[in-house]
Amino acid sequence: MADKLIIFDTTLRDGEQSPGASMTRDEKLRIARQLERLKVDVIEAGFAASSNGDFEAVQAIANAIKDSTVCSLSRANDRDIARAAEAIQGAASGRIHTFIATSPLHMEKKLRMTPEQVLEQAKQSVRFARNLCGDIEFSPEDGYRSELDFLCRVLEAVIAEGATTINVPDTVGYAVPELYGNFIKTLRERIPNSDKAIWSVHCHNDLGMAVANSLAGVKLGGARQIECTINGLGERAGNCSLEEVVMAVKTRKDYFGLELGIDTQHIVAASRMVSQTTGFVVQPNKAVVGANAFAHASGIHQDGVLKARDTYEIMRAEDVGWSANKIVLGKLSGRNAFKQRLQELGVAMESEADINAAFARFKELADRKSEIFDEDIVALVSDDGVPGAQESYGFVSLSQHSETGERPHAAVVFTVDGREMRGESDGNGPVDASLKAIESHVKSGAEMVLYSVNAISGSTESQGEVTVRLQNAGRVVNGVGADPDIVVASAKAYLSALNKLQSKADRVAAQG
Ligand code: KIV
Ligand code: ZN
Numbered sequence: 172m173a174d175k176l177i178i179f180d181t182t183l184r185d186g187e188q189s190p191g192a193s194m195t196r197d198e199k200l201r202i203a204r205q206l207e208r209l210k211v212d213v214i215e216a217g218f219a220a221s222s223n224g225d226f227e228a229v230q231a232i233a234n235a236i237k238d239s240t241v242c243s244l245s246r247a248n249d250r251d252i253a254r255a256a257e258a259i260q261g262a263a264s265g266r267i268h269t270f271i272a273t274s275p276l277h278m279e280k281k282l283r284m285t286p287e288q289v290l291e292q293a294k295q296s297v298r299f300a301r302n303l304c305g306d307i308e309f310s311p312e313d314g315y316r317s318e319l320d321f322l323c324r325v326l327e328a329v330i331a332e333g334a335t336t337i338n339v340p341d342t343v344g345y346a347v348p349e350l351y352g353n354f355i356k357t358l359r360e361r362i363p364n365s366d367k368a369i370w371s372v373h374c375h376n377d378l379g380m381a382v383a384n385s386l387a388g389v390k391l392g393g394a395r396q397i398e399c400t401i402n403g404l405g406e407r408a409g410n411c412s413l414e415e416v417v418m419a420v421k422t423r424k425d426y427f428g429l430e431l432g433i434d435t436q437h438i439v440a441a442s443r444m445v446s447q448t449t450g451f452v453v454q455p456n457k458a459v460v461g462a463n464a465f466a467h468a469s470g471i472h473q474d475g476v477l478k479a480r481d482t483y484e485i486m487r488a489e490d491v492g493w494s495a496n497k498i499v500l501g502k503l504s505g506r507n508a509f510k511q512r513l514q515e516l517g518v519a520m521e522s523e524a525d526i527n528a529a530f531a532r533f534k535e536l537a538d539r540k541s542e543i544f545d546e547d548i549v550a551l552v553s554d555d556g557v558p559g560a561q562e563s564y565g566f567v568s569l570s571q572h573s574e575t576g577e578r579p580h581a582a583v584v585f586t587v588d589g590r591e592m593r594g595e596s597d598g599n600g601p602v603d604a605s606l607k608a609i610e611s612h613v614k615s616g617a618e619m620v621l622y623s624v625n626a627i628s629g630s631t632e633s634q635g636e637v638t639v640r641l642q643n644a645g646r647v648v649n650g651v652g653a654d655p656d657i658v659v660a661s662a663k664a665y666l667s668a669l670n671k672l673q674s675k676a677d678r679v680a681a682q683g
Contacts, residue, residue, distance in 0.1 A: 176389065176420060176429040177396035179371065180206050180413060181215040182445060183228070184244050186404035190647040191621075191640045192449040193671055196228040201518060201552070202401075203232040205444050207239050209437040211413075213266060215398075218244040219258035220251040224674060226258050233262035240306065242266035247296035256303035266306040268338075269296050273311035273325055275318065286321055294328045301333035308336040310373065315341040315354060323361050330364045336396060337368045341384060344377025344408060348387035355392025371396035374411045376403060381411035386419060390427060401445040402453055402460065414438045414459040414491065422486055439492035440516065440545075447549055450638030450649035450664075452625055459491055500548070502537040506530050516545060518552050540634065540655050546627045547634055550653035563588050563673055564613070564666040566652075569659050571601040581605040583662055587613070602661045606639075609665055617643035617672060624657055637664040641672055648672050 183199050186192060194202070199216065206214050216232040217225040233241040241262040243255035247269050259265035271293050272282055278289055293309065300307045309329045311317055326337055339355055346354070355372065359365045372388035374381040381403070388394040403412030417435060420427045442460035446453050455463045465488040475482035500512060509530050513520065520526045532551055537543055565586040573579035581604035582595045594611045598604030602622075621640035626633040635657035639650045650668025654660040 174395060174429050176427075176431055177212045177369065177371075178413065178417065178431065178433055179213040179215065179242075179396050179398045180211040180400065181373075181398050181410065182206070182400040182404055182413075183232070184215040184217050185398075185406070185410050186400040186445075187217070188406045189404055189409065189449075189451070190406075191649040192404060192451060193648055194228075194448055195671070195674065196224065196231055198448045199228045200231050200235060202441075202444055202448065203236055203241075204518075205437065205441045206401075207236050208434065209441055210432050210434045211239055212432055213240040213242050213396075215242045215244060215268060217258075220245055220254040226254060229255075229258040230261065233259045233265060237263045240264040240266050242268050242308070244268045244270070245300075247271035247292050249296070249299050252296060252300045252303065256300070259304070264306070265304055266308055266336075267300045267304045268308040268310065269300055270310035270312050270340075271296070272313050273317040273322055274313035276316065277313045290321075290325055290328060293325050294332050297329045297332040297334050305335075307334050308338055308371070309334040310338040310340050312340055313342040314339040315346050315351065316343070319357065319361075323358065326358065327362045327364060330362070330368050335368055336371050337365075338371035338373050338396070338398060339388070339394075340373040341375060341381075342373075344375035344381065346374065346384045347378075347380060348383045349391070351384045352387030352391025355388045355394050359393055369396055370394040371398060372411075373398040375405065376408040376410060376412075379408070381409070382415045382419065385411045385416055386427075389420075389429070401441050402451065402457070404445060404449065404451060412458075414442060418459050418486060418491065435490055436492045440549075443546060444549055447546075447636065447651060447653075450623075450640070450651040452623065452638070459486075464488075465493060500533070500537070500543045501541060502534075504537070504543075509533055512545075512548060513552070516548060518549070536634075536655075540632065542632070544627070544633075547653075550627055550634060550636060562670040564669050566659070566663045566666055567591060569605060569662050571605060571658055573601045573604075579604045581608050581658070583608040585609060585662075585666060601658045605658055605662045606665050609662060609669075613669060615641070615643060615669055615672065617641040617669070620647070621649075622661075624660070627653060635660045637661045639664040639668045641665075641668045643672055646672060 203214055216229040219226045219229045229243045241259055243258050245251035245255040255267045278284055297309055372385045372394045374384040385397045397416050399411040399413040399416055401413050403409040417433050420429055453460055455461045472483050567584040569583045571581035578597050579601045580597050583605055584593045592612050594608035596604050596607035596611055598607050620642050623638045625636045627636050634653045634655050636653045637660040641648055648668050648671035650664045652660045652663025
């Protein structure tokens with residue numbers, strides 16, 4: 172029996188640290204359910220001590236997920252660790268992941284601690300955590316740029332205190348595959364009790380090598396856990412991408428010789444869900460989940476694939492969840508069909524009232540759009556006004572007038588804490604006029620740093636999905652809105668971003 176490779180997904184923690192990628196509790200819960208369907212071994216659900224919102228999200232995920240281990244990050248101090256333990260209390264299987272920086276640069280400049288103080292704090296924290304939970308992961312932040320002798324002392328000590336997983340982050344994406352793989356190997360060889368822990372890799376993608384480095388950590392270093400995110404989401408250039416490492420290990424089993432627990436058929440749905448929730452669009456040529464990943468445009472390739480598929484294809488599109496765009500529902504579909512499709516898509520609604528509200532939105536959409544695709548349904552429930560979400564701003568209606576040679580004008584009706592408001596404005600175009608109409612009342616003062624429109628299912632009949640990224644007082648958020656009318660989608664996206672700006676106001680930025 173081959174060794175098992177543990178897949179640790181950190182989309183909801185490290186992925187969410189990407190500027191603009193913050194998610195609400197309900198959005199995180201929906202993604203966690205999709206990760207469970209994907210059968211990831213560990214879900215890092217957040218950083219419980221960083222804010223009340225994060226705590227609640229980790230707690231909700233811990234209570235809901237049964238088949239994956241649910242983990243909370245925590246700095247190496249008693250307060251953070253106790254908060255993490257409290258958040259994961261309801262989990263069928265829970266883990267505390269504690270970390271402290273060990274590189275000379277981080278210890279001196281960021282922590283202002285001596286190496287001996289860091290060593291003591293690491294030991295004490297793991298001891299404290301081990302009394303609260305049997306599954307403890309320890310990470311020496313910026314581990315790859317740490318001094319080998321010191322790192323060996325820290326890791327040996329935390330294993331002796333009961334750490335069950337040792338994760339070696341390349342926090343700044345500086346590693347190259349061979350060196351990183353050998354670094355893990357050396358640590359495992361030099362640390363006398365290294366066999367008492369599972370070794371894990373955590374690579375950032377600053378030089379585009381996160382996947383290659385992680386695989387080298389496994390192949391050369393003997394690591395048996397990879398930390399990764401859906402679509403490679405994460406700070407700066409992102410993290411190691413889950414779909415790429417998983418498909419590499421699966422497709423090249425001849426080389427890696429490792430077992431995976433992942434149900435790869437749920438990969439594309441997970442990718443879409445994360446992209447639609449965060450507004451981070453997947454590039455068309457992205458491996459595995461990009462729209463072109465299995466498209467053959469050149470005549471020679473098409474000819475080859477028609478004669479024998481494996482002439483140009485090393486994976487089957489169906490194995491990662493690509494299917495022909497199916498018309499799943501329409502105007503005449505009933506509530507039961509809608510409810511069943513939600514379940515198949517992994518969207519869990521908390522109550523019958525939530526399902527009724529979503530069904531009403533579906534009917535409204537079906538009145539305007541004859542063919543409803545899976546993407547439309549995911550967008551419908553990802554859209555602003557998700558049932559159960561506590562949000563200040565809500566879209567009501569919009570009218571706008573634009574004509575060649577005239578300056579466009581828009582009037583938008585929206586709610587602020589349940590109270591209806593109507594804003595009007597001119598603008599350079601109908602979208603500009605609509606957003607100015609909202610801003611004329613809200614006066615958020617936020618700066619728009621990104622605006623993008625994407626056709627959800629490819630044609631002009633499709634819904635437009637708009638992403639708006641706003642920046643205010645050092646905070647960056649993405650709002651996403653979908654509608655067959657892109658001006659309406661833009662207004663929804665703007666209101667969604669305003670909601671996120673508000674809910675993020677009290678958040679403490681997560682470290683690491
Ligand atoms: O990149 C990093 O060092 C981290 C740690 C907190 C694991 O994300
Ligand atoms: Zn990281």
